[in-house]
């Protein structure tokens with residue numbers, strides 16, 4: 099088997115590591131990869147958003163399975179493009195990936211199918227957004243509608259903070275088109291956790307729980323980041339909470355997919371806020387979490403290549419996922435300045451296994 103993994107983060111390193119353990123995987127490529135990944139896969143110098151170059155590479159090499167790590171290529175339609183060219187690829191198509199790439203799309207979907215989440219309104223007009231926000235109770239949550247590398251959301255504790263963020267999104271356009279529309283939400287109180295399901299469109303395979311920690315500093319201090327570490331399992335998702343997640347969220351979401359004709363294949367990431375065992379959805383993502391993928395993949399006993407392959411082939415029926423009866427944790431080391439402005443290109447040395 100020849101496998102191509104698209105992406106360059108810790109998540110893609112974990113995916114490459116896990117996939118490389120299957121003996122039938124004879125060639126493993128990662129585009130654009132990173133220094134660590136080069137230990138387990140051959141690095142291909144194509145950016146994850148260069149869809150046509152990725153397609154040419156996959157066709158030339160006769161890749162058997164492409165696994166997409168990050169959200170950007172999904173939202174640009176890599177899955178549609180590869181399928182049109184008869185290549186097997188893991189991930190949702192462009193239409194379905196709007197669940198992540200448009201906050202408004204996902205909120206309207208949740209509203210329609212009774213999925214518990216924060217109340218919201220969306221705006222394209224700055225003055226209307228401002229009027230609404232300044233009458234909203236505090237804290238008020240303001241979100242850029244489109245993708246913004248995890249930086250497009252602010253939980254605002256004062257109207258000054260809210261007005262400044264609105265201005266930067268809608269007038270100064272710091273996230274260009276992504277912030278032209280904003281979603282304004284009420285604040286959800288509780289503890290956050292991440293819940294993932296693999297699905298081939300018919301069968302739903304929920305994973306064990308995991309939790310990432312978003313604040314930069316110890317003791318939940320400092321700004322939100324993409325995640326400073328994660329562990330699995332997450333004690334907050336006990337069996338009762340898990341049942342509530344399955345019945346109140348996963349069930350209605352997949353009913354909604356059926357009714358809307360959404361053929362969702364890949365991983366659905368459900369970002370949750372949990373209070374008194376009652377989960378509410380903070381967001382959907384259309385891919386594995388980074389860093390949650392790292393501790394989850396480490397704990398999987400099953401053959402992970404087979405899991406990705408069967409999902410993409412729509413052969414998940416009767417698949418039983420096995421877990422190691424263990425705990426795992428990932429700690430993120432970030433370069434100075436993260437998440438505001440990181441120093442890039444430094445050398446990491448003296449690493450040992």
Ligand code: AMP
Nearest residue numbers: 216239251253283284285286369380381
């Ligand atoms: P999102 O990109 O929508 O997941 O938002 C990023 C982060 O902002 C989340 O992980 C939460 O920490 C926080 N957040 C987003 N929406 C809300 C909300 N309605 N209530 C409380 N916190 C939120």
Ligand code: GLY
Nearest residue numbers: 324325387388389
């Ligand atoms: N760990 C958060 C994310 O992957 O979006």
